[in-house]
Amino acid sequence: xxxxxxxxxxxxxxxxxxxDVLRSQxxxxxxxxxxxxxxxxxxxxxxxxxxxxxxxxxxxxxxxxLCQQLRAxxxxxxxxxxxxRDNDFDTVSGLRIGADDYLTKDISLPHxxxxxxxxxxxxxxxxxxxxxxxxxxxxxxxxxxQRMCITWQNKSxxxxxxxxxxxxxxxxxxxxxxxxTQLMSDSxxxxxxxxxxxxxxxxxxxxxxxxxxxxxxxxVYGMGYRxxxxxxxxxxxD
Amino acid sequence: MVxxxxxxxxxxxxxxxxxxxxxxxxxxWFGYQYVWxxxxxxxxxxxxxxxxTARALATALHERENLFNNQASxxxxxxxxxxxxxxxxxxxxxxxxxxxxxxxxxxxxxFYHHQQQLFAKEPLSxxxxxxxxxxxxxxxxxxxxxDNHLIFRGKNTRSITNNDHxxxxxxxxxxxxxxxxxxxxxxxxxxxFNVTDDDTNIPEPAPHIQGHWLLTPxxxxxxxxxxxxxxxxxxxxAFFDVDKKGSEAVSAIGSADPxxxxxxxxxxxxxxxxxxxxxxMRYTNSSIWVVDQHHRVLASAGSxxxxxxxxxxxxxxxxxxxxxxxxxxxxxxxxFPLYYKILTKPSTDFIDQLYDxxxxxxxxxxxxxxxxxxxxxxxxxxKKALVLSAAYPIFINNQVQGAVIVEETTNGIxxxxxxxxxxLFTVILAIMSLGALAFLxxxxxxxxxxRHLSNQAELAIDKQGRIIGQMRASNSNDEIGDLSRSFATxxxxxxxxxxxxxxxxxxxxxxxxxPIAVVKTSLENLSLQEEQRAQVDKSNSPYIERAQTxxxxxxxxxxxxxxxxxxxxxxTTTEKIDFDLLQVVNGCISGYQQVYPSIKFSFNxxxxxxxxxxxxxxxxxxxxxxxxxxxxxxxxEFSQDNKITVELNTNNNNAELxxxxxxxxxxxxxxxxxxxxxxxxxxxxxxxxSKQAVPHLGLGLYISRLICxxxxxxxxxxxxxxxEGVTVHISLPTKV
Numbered sequence: 001x002x003x004x005x006x007x008x009x010x011x012x013x014x015x016x017x018x019x020d021v022l023r024s025q026x027x028x029x030x031x032x033x034x035x036x037x038x039x040x041x042x043x044x045x046x047x048x049x050x051x052x053x054x055x056x057x058x059x060x061x062x063x064x065x066l067c068q069q070l071r072a073x074x075x076x077x078x079x080x081x082x083x084x085r086d087n088d089f090d091t092v093s094g095l096r097i098g099a100d101d102y103l104t105k106d107i108s109l110p111h112x113x114x115x116x117x118x119x120x121x122x123x124x125x126x127x128x129x130x131x132x133x134x135x136x137x138x139x140x141x142x143x144x145x146q147r148m149c150i151t152w153q154n155k156s157x158x159x160x161x162x163x164x165x166x167x168x169x170x171x172x173x174x175x176x177x178x179x180x181t182q183l184m185s186d187s188x189x190x191x192x193x194x195x196x197x198x199x200x201x202x203x204x205x206x207x208x209x210x211x212x213x214x215x216x217x218x219x220v221y222g223m224g225y226r227x228x229x230x231x232x233x234x235x236x237x238d
Numbered sequence: 239m240v241x242x243x244x245x246x247x248x249x250x251x252x253x254x255x256x257x258x259x260x261x262x263x264x265x266x267w268f269g270y271q272y273v274w275x276x277x278x279x280x281x282x283x284x285x286x287x288x289x290x291t292a293r294a295l296a297t298a299l300h301e302r303e304n305l306f307n308n309q310a311s312x313x314x315x316x317x318x319x320x321x322x323x324x325x326x327x328x329x330x331x332x333x334x335x336x337x338x339x340x341x342x343x344x345x346x347x348x349f350y351h352h353q354q355q356l357f358a359k360e361p362l363s364x365x366x367x368x369x370x371x372x373x374x375x376x377x378x379x380x381x382x383x384x385d386n387h388l389i390f391r392g393k394n395t396r397s398i399t400n401n402d403h404x405x406x407x408x409x410x411x412x413x414x415x416x417x418x419x420x421x422x423x424x425x426x427x428x429x430x431f432n433v434t435d436d437d438t439n440i441p442e443p444a445p446h447i448q449g450h451w452l453l454t455p456x457x458x459x460x461x462x463x464x465x466x467x468x469x470x471x472x473x474x475x476a477f478f479d480v481d482k483k484g485s486e487a488v489s490a491i492g493s494a495d496p497x498x499x500x501x502x503x504x505x506x507x508x509x510x511x512x513x514x515x516x517x518x519m520r521y522t523n524s525s526i527w528v529v530d531q532h533h534r535v536l537a538s539a540g541s542x543x544x545x546x547x548x549x550x551x552x553x554x555x556x557x558x559x560x561x562x563x564x565x566x567x568x569x570x571x572x573x574f575p576l577y578y579k580i581l582t583k584p585s586t587d588f589i590d591q592l593y594d595x596x597x598x599x600x601x602x603x604x605x606x607x608x609x610x611x612x613x614x615x616x617x618x619x620x621k622k623a624l625v626l627s628a629a630y631p632i633f634i635n636n637q638v639q640g641a642v643i644v645e646e647t648t649n650g651i652x653x654x655x656x657x658x659x660x661x662l663f664t665v666i667l668a669i670m671s672l673g674a675l676a677f678l679x680x681x682x683x684x685x686x687x688x689r690h691l692s693n694q695a696e697l698a699i700d701k702q703g704r705i706i707g708q709m710r711a712s713n714s715n716d717e718i719g720d721l722s723r724s725f726a727t728x729x730x731x732x733x734x735x736x737x738x739x740x741x742x743x744x745x746x747x748x749x750x751x752x753p754i755a756v757v758k759t760s761l762e763n764l765s766l767q768e769e770q771r772a773q774v775d776k777s778n779s780p781y782i783e784r785a786q787t788x789x790x791x792x793x794x795x796x797x798x799x800x801x802x803x804x805x806x807x808x809x810t811t812t813e814k815i816d817f818d819l820l821q822v823v824n825g826c827i828s829g830y831q832q833v834y835p836s837i838k839f840s841f842n843x844x845x846x847x848x849x850x851x852x853x854x855x856x857x858x859x860x861x862x863x864x865x866x867x868x869x870x871x872x873x874x875e876f877s878q879d880n881k882i883t884v885e886l887n888t889n890n891n892n893a894e895l896x897x898x899x900x901x902x903x904x905x906x907x908x909x910x911x912x913x914x915x916x917x918x919x920x921x922x923x924x925x926x927x928s929k930q931a932v933p934h935l936g937l938g939l940y941i942s943r944l945i946c947x948x949x950x951x952x953x954x955x956x957x958x959x960x961x962e963g964v965t966v967h968i969s970l971p972t973k974v
């Protein structure tokens with residue numbers, strides 16, 4: 001069954017470019033130029049994944065409104081923001097109202113498609129029983145690379161795809177410093193240094209929601225970040 | 239140029255207003271002029287009054303021949319020494335041969351010497367001074383005789399002329415000549431004898447002529463008096479000198495020949511009749527004189543010292559409670575001494591020696607005696623007082639026979655003027671001090687408002703020309719308020735414009751991102767299709783690749799452009815934490831050593847305090863790292879000898895970081911705004927980094943400054959020499 005992807009984007013050229021590349025990947029793509037047409041279509045039937053732009057025609061926050069409406073309809077529908085707005089505030093707002101990922105338009109198409117397929121894979125994997133093959137454990141951290149979910153002290157940490165890839169890249173080699181460029185390529189994004197910094201900060205916050213004492217991601221000033229296995233932190237605490 | 243400007247005098251608003259207010263000084267000047275003008279009119283009035291008084295008196299004396307009859311006023315001329323004038327004595331004199339009770343004796347004497355000699359058989363050894371005065375009903379005569387040999391009359395000598403003697407003759411009221419000889423046997427009371435032309439007659443003693451004969455070292459003095467009731471108009475006296483006892487007189491000096499009735503001189507004494515008339519006028523506060531045509535005073539009344547004119551009003555004595563009032567004391571002790579530095583108090587003890595009573599001088603008298611009424615102003619001889627004299631002729635039978643002279647000082651007017659000026663000065667002083675105070679307050683208020691405005695304007699814009707604060711518009715409804723409002727508007731607009739400029743790069747990048755995304759996605763689609771077709775003809779693919787490289791670079795530029803804005807937004811939400819700067823710097827430097835393997839980093843930790851291993855800061859370590867990244871990468875690019883020196887120090891709760899590289903110097907004019915947005919020096923880089931891997935927009939150091947500001951720190955760059963290069967100085971407050 002082909003997956004249906006809806007693109008809501010007011011810029012026709014980009015919309016069609018994305019649609020083309022996704023169609024070529026075998027997806028069924030519906031494109032909408034504004035919020036009203038998209039809302040009408042979504043009322044009839046929800047797609048399997050939605051790519052949203054934030055500014056839609058005259059509506060400055062049209063994408064956010066649409067995202068909220070979609071999230072109200074379905075809690076599991078994957079939503080990706082793909083926008084020219086690269087500021088921290090919009091990123092935080094977009095993720096907070098339920099988007100699964102927040103991407104800027106400078107992302108390359110292969111990265112985009114990789115992300116989309118990752119999202120579908122995760123959806124698929126969630127339906128299947130947990131397969132221990134894909135699970136790696138490191139202290140309190142459990143990484144399920146198939147379902148792309150992470151648990152900390154047996155509590156699930158709700159991470160976006162980008163964040164998952166970041167944690168995954170760090171936790172794969174505990175104690176090794178990963179610089180920002182490496183992290184960017186691992187998480188299939190290209191952003192500037194401060195965006196990485198804010199991503200790391202967000203990740204730390206998400207972990208700290210479960211465990212206030214979480215301090216496994218260490219900043220190595222001037223180089224990057226590294227994952228401290230919690231055994232060593234425990235040792236430190238003792 | 240700079241020196242010239244500093245020497246230029248600053249002429250502030252307050253000084254200008256003060257200068258303008260100095261025009262207030264015209265008011266007292268006008269007041270002063272007005273009072274002077276008033277005085278002029280008063281003087282004119284006084285002059286008229288005086289002339290009127292003189293005319294009134296003259297009118298009383300016109301055509302009253304008999305008043306002038308016996309006053310020898312009809313003589314065509316008078317001869318000094320021969321025609322005598324009896325000065326009016328104000329006090330009784332004692333007949334003691336001493337002249338100390340004669341007022342102004344020396345001025346009122348006439349010196350008789352060889353010109354007045356009657357005969358001389360031997361060389362003249364005699365001269366004398368004579369003075370004539372009138373008191374009550376007597377004519378007083380005083381002689382001061384210089385004689386080498388004084389020969390008294392012998393004890394039993396019958397002759398009264400064979401010794402030094404005085405011959406005195408005068409006509410009586412019936413024009414009959416009376417002759418007397420004063421011939422003493424010794425000093426003391428005089429012996430007067432009545433003699434006749436007939437020498438055989440025995441001289442009769444004349445007891446009504448009384449006097450005193452006093453010996454002096456030079457000769458002798460004779461002081462005598464003659465009752466006025468039998469005294470006519472003519473008089474003569476002569477001293478006869480005898481040098482040998484018992485011999486005849488060898489020489490004689492006198493006013494006239496006493497034995498010859500024809501040759502007698504005249505005597506004028508102040509006329510009691512005229513004086514009676516004049517006395518009636520003495521209540522006019524004037525000094526009045528009546529003179530005959532020979533300028534001799536016939537009568538006088540009043541004294542110049544009390545003649546201060548009709549304007550003279552007695553000063554009101556202040557009441558007791560008035561004296562005790564503070565204002566009166568202030569006026570008396572502070573204001574008046576001040577005023578009288580400018581004003582002069584009319585003096586009452588002036589001395590006027592112009593008038594010898596025997597002979598009044600002055601052009602006004604001369605004019606009056608030619609029949610013309612005149613008045614004149616003159617100063618007293620000691621120049622202390624101004625005297626106004628008016629002279630009016632007295633006509634008898636169409637002939638000028640005398641004149642009335644009325645004199646007054648201007649003291650009355652001057653006192654009046656002074657009092658007016660005192661009041662004027664007080665009022666002016668009050669007005670001026672109030673006015674000056676008001677002006678000063680007003681000027682201070684205005685200048686302080688303007689200074690406040692200028693300070694506000696200066697504070698609103700920093701050295702780099704950025705708007706750092708808002709101006710509060712004034713509510714006041716005047717020009718300065720308008721200025722303030724327009725300033726505030728201007729600053730607001732400027733700040734909006736600045737904000738627009740500052741956010742320009744991010745807006746630009748945002749706007750460009752969509753079309754770039756279009757190109758990029760299109761290119762990627764194209765390349766994907768190419769791959770799918772897998773055609774043998776690969777000629778297109780290098781172009782696609784190049785286009786993709788270009789678009790990626792463009793994308794990178796856009797990302798960098800919006801970095802500063804993103805950072806600013808991020809900083810507003812960044813939470814500050816405590817962290818150790820030492821650890822951060824240490825970590826960074828070891829990191830940079832890996833990133834830039836060709837550069838040699840040396841880190842000098844100058845914090846001597848070994849106990850304090852930590853340098854705690856309150857802020858965001860990630861951003862400090864970002865700051866260091868920017869500064870170090872900047873330093874690396876400009877380094878010519880591949881050495882970067884980082885120095886860490888503390889100074890008064892400030893962590894001081896110095897990052898130095900050796901290379902080209904900063905241009906002077908750019909050092910101020912080096913840390914501004916979109917300022918880059920890289921075009922001038924002599925090494926020719928024209929093809930750089932990473933494009934530079936001059937945002938790196940701007941980001942550094944933003945981070946420094948976030949930490950309340952400062953960043954500056956300066957050139958260092960030997961070797962030449964640039965040091966970036968970062969100062970961050972440590973956690974206290």
